[in-house]
Amino acid sequence: MTDISPAALELIDVSKEYAGSPPVRALDGVSVRIERGELLAIVGPSGSGKSTMLNVMGTLDLPTSGVVKIDDREVSKFSERRLSAVRSHLIGFVFQSFFLLDGVSAVDNVANGLLYSGVGARKRRERAAVALRTVGLGHRLGHVPNQMSGGERQRVAIARAIVNEPSIILADEPTGNLDTAASETVMDLLRALNDAGSTIVVITHDKEVAQSLPRQVAFRDGRVEHDTSLAVTQ
Amino acid sequence: MTAAIEEVVESQLAPASPNKLPPSRLLPADILSVGSSGLRSRKMRTALSALGIMIGIAAMVGVLGLSESSQADLRKQIEALGTNLLTVSPGGGFGGGDGVLPEETAAKISRIGPVEVTADVVTLEQSVLRNDLVNANETSGITVVAADTNLLSTLNGELSAGIWLDEATGATPNVVLGSVAAERHGIIDVSQGIQLYIGDEWFTVIGILEPFPLAADLDRSALIGQPVAAELFDAELNPSIVYVRTDPNFVDDVRAVLPATADPASPEEVEASRPSELLETQNAIEDSFTNLFLGLGAVSLLVGGVGIANVMVIAVIERRNEIGLRRALGATRAHIRRQFLTESLLLSAIGGVGGVALGVFVTWVYARSQGWDVVVPTLAIIGGIVAALVIGAVAGLYPAMRAARLAPTEALRAA
Numbered sequence: 001m002t003d004i005s006p007a008a009l010e011l012i013d014v015s016k017e018y019a020g021s022p023p024v025r026a027l028d029g030v031s032v033r034i035e036r037g038e039l040l041a042i043v044g045p046s047g048s049g050k051s052t053m054l055n056v057m058g059t060l061d062l063p064t065s066g067v068v069k070i071d072d073r074e075v076s077k078f079s080e081r082r083l084s085a086v087r088s089h090l091i092g093f094v095f096q097s098f099f100l101l102d103g104v105s106a107v108d109n110v111a112n113g114l115l116y117s118g119v120g121a122r123k124r125r126e127r128a129a130v131a132l133r134t135v136g137l138g139h140r141l142g143h144v145p146n147q148m149s150g151g152e153r154q155r156v157a158i159a160r161a162i163v164n165e166p167s168i169i170l171a172d173e174p175t176g177n178l179d180t181a182a183s184e185t186v187m188d189l190l191r192a193l194n195d196a197g198s199t200i201v202v203i204t205h206d207k208e209v210a211q212s213l214p215r216q217v218a219f220r221d222g223r224v225e226h227d228t229s230l231a232v233t234q
Numbered sequence: 235m236t237a238a239i240e241e242v243v244e245s246q247l248a249p250a251s252p253n254k255l256p257p258s259r260l261l262p263a264d265i266l267s268v269g270s271s272g273l274r275s276r277k278m279r280t281a282l283s284a285l286g287i288m289i290g291i292a293a294m295v296g297v298l299g300l301s302e303s304s305q306a307d308l309r310k311q312i313e314a315l316g317t318n319l320l321t322v323s324p325g326g327g328f329g330g331g332d333g334v335l336p337e338e339t340a341a342k343i344s345r346i347g348p349v350e351v352t353a354d355v356v357t358l359e360q361s362v363l364r365n366d367l368v369n370a371n372e373t374s375g376i377t378v379v380a381a382d383t384n385l386l387s388t389l390n391g392e393l394s395a396g397i398w399l400d401e402a403t404g405a406t407p408n409v410v411l412g413s414v415a416a417e418r419h420g421i422i423d424v425s426q427g428i429q430l431y432i433g434d435e436w437f438t439v440i441g442i443l444e445p446f447p448l449a450a451d452l453d454r455s456a457l458i459g460q461p462v463a464a465e466l467f468d469a470e471l472n473p474s475i476v477y478v479r480t481d482p483n484f485v486d487d488v489r490a491v492l493p494a495t496a497d498p499a500s501p502e503e504v505e506a507s508r509p510s511e512l513l514e515t516q517n518a519i520e521d522s523f524t525n526l527f528l529g530l531g532a533v534s535l536l537v538g539g540v541g542i543a544n545v546m547v548i549a550v551i552e553r554r555n556e557i558g559l560r561r562a563l564g565a566t567r568a569h570i571r572r573q574f575l576t577e578s579l580l581l582s583a584i585g586g587v588g589g590v591a592l593g594v595f596v597t598w599v600y601a602r603s604q605g606w607d608v609v610v611p612t613l614a615i616i617g618g619i620v621a622a623l624v625i626g627a628v629a630g631l632y633p634a635m636r637a638a639r640l641a642p643t644e645a646l647r648a649a
Contacts, residue, residue, distance in 0.1 A: 055643045058562065060561070060562065060642040060643050060646070061641075061642075061643050073255070080566070080567065081257065081258070081566050082255065082257075084257075084258040084561070084564050084565060084566040084567075084569075085255045085256065085257045085258045085564065086255060086564075087258075087561070087562060087563065087564045088258045088563065088564020088565075089255055089256065089564070090255070091562075093562045093563075095559075095646070097555075099555055099556075099558070099559040099646075101271065101275075101556065101559075102275060103274070103275045104271070104275075112560075112563060113563060115260065115264060115268070115560075115563060115564075115565075116258045116259065116260055116560075116563055116564035116565050116566075116569060117256070117258070117259065117564060118256065118258075118259030118261060120261065120263075121261075121263065121264065160563075
């Protein structure tokens with residue numbers, strides 16, 4: 001396999017061990033390659049290592065061994081400060097419980113996605129308004145989180161994740177706190193963003209959500225149990 | 235300048251070398267809004283924890299303001315009374331002398347060149363009674379004094395009612411009461427011709443004096459004329475005190491020659507003093523009280539600081555998710571540390587500014603009630619705010635470090 005264009009995100013033989021007695025091996029020799037423009041699910045039961053996958057892919061945590069590359073940058077060698085830069089410019093996060101700041105308007109919550117990238121306040125708000133329109137909340141700019149439904153809040157969080165035009169969006173159980181209808185809206189939004197070119201990884205334990213996406217990487221006991229894209233190529 | 239150029243160069247290089255990412259950056263303009271976000275969303279708690287600092291600062295500013303105002307008032311009094319007043323009185327001395335000044339002392343002193351005016355008073359043994367029926371021991375602690383008619387002008391004294399003793403009134407049984415003496419006898423009005431029973435004779439009250447800050451003894455005196463004292467009580471007119479007003483430029487010189495002038499035979503038995511020095515001593519005593527209260531203010535400031543540290547530690551624990559989110563959005567540890575330090579500084583700055591305002595207000599109210607001019611030292615205002623900020627910085631340091639050290643993965647764990 002020779003590739004000319006670099007992967008959006010690539011894990012090569014990544015292991016992550018947590019100290020303790022006995023030590024816990026949360027990831028065990030994981031290799032996953034995510035191309036630009038992909039939409040995939042990382043799926044598995046709790047304890048399968050998918051949360052650790054999120055942390056390692058999102059540079060929130062470093063692997064014990066192996067290589068993590070984002071946009072051809074070997075981030076597993078980066079210092080703490082440079083990892084912050086990676087998160088501020090290259091990664092967008094979406095969390096199960098949204099993590100919006102209470103009492104802060106939707107547009108300012110979204111603008112916070114650019115807070116640490118050195119963009120001026122006015123520009124941040126302009127781009128936040130654009131992002132909110134992209135997720136269909138152009139009419140909710142001034143609303144604060146507790147004036148919004150769960151589905152709307154998650155869409156605000158998604159707007160925050162895309163506002164810095166990241167190389168990859170990591171969504172951790174994005175529908176975990178939502179009812180069926182809201183879940184579908186959110187998944188449709190992610191698919192639409194993917195159609196527009198975004199690379200999106202959805203981490204979920206929900207097989208149904210995973211099945212609705214073009215590619216699934218199934219985890220069990222810290223290993224890749226099944227990767228649909230490899231199954232096709234092999 | 236160089237930093238700006240470096241930045242431009244860096245951004246130009248960025249596309250060429252794909253591994254070069256611009257660093258995370260929190261603009262200086264944003265630090266304040268980020269640092270105040272936590273305070274804005276918890277207003278009640280912000281107000282209460284700022285209150286702790288506020289009370290401490292207000293106490294210190296108030297103490298400094300009040301002491302400064304009262305000292306300014308004392309200085310004003312001293313100035314009004316003049317530092318050129320000297321007193322001569324018989325002292326104990328070593329010779330076991332009789333403790334008596336010669337009768338003509340005042341006249342001799344007034345011959346010293348720079349002396350402007352003198353007045354002597356003679357303390358008499360007689361008692362002052364409301365009337366001839368009360369117990370002769372109920373004198374209310376009031377002394378009868380035979381005063382020179384010059385006394386009022388020498389002391390820059392003033393009457394609150396009635397008239398002063400002159401050649402005529404001083405030669406007949408009339409009495410002028412010191413402020414305390416009048417109060418003890420319950421006399422306010424002198425137009426009724428109220429009479430007091432002094433040493434078996436009836437005297438008419440013709441005047442009441444304002445207090446003498448430099449001669450407080452006179453406040454507790456009933457003053458009669460020297461001629462009438464000599465006539466009715468057969469008193470020897472050896473002065474108990476001679477008040478001397480001198481040219482302000484020669485106060486020390488005059489003071490040096492006073493004993494020998496007053497009693498050439500035994501100058502060591504004469505005491506010459508300067509009453510304004512007593513007021514200055516009083517100033518110094520008030521200073522030490524000020525220090526005590528400042529110490530108390532400092533303690534309450536410290537307690538306020540501990541309160542802020544406490545609130546900040548709680549904030550860091552409560553806002554773990556926010557810290558995690560900010561790290562996920564690209565904040566560095568330094569950004570998180572700066573955020574919480576700013577928050578703590580803002581909290582203490584609110585307390586500091588509020589405390590200074592409260593302290594000035596308290597000073598204003600109290601000084602006005604005492605009839606003082608309101609003086610708040612600039613140093614107290616600046617010092618109050620600086621002290622608050624220092625406390626905020628110290629109190630915020632540990633919580634901010636804790637927030638910064640929190641691993642993003644741990645911070646993001648759902649609460």
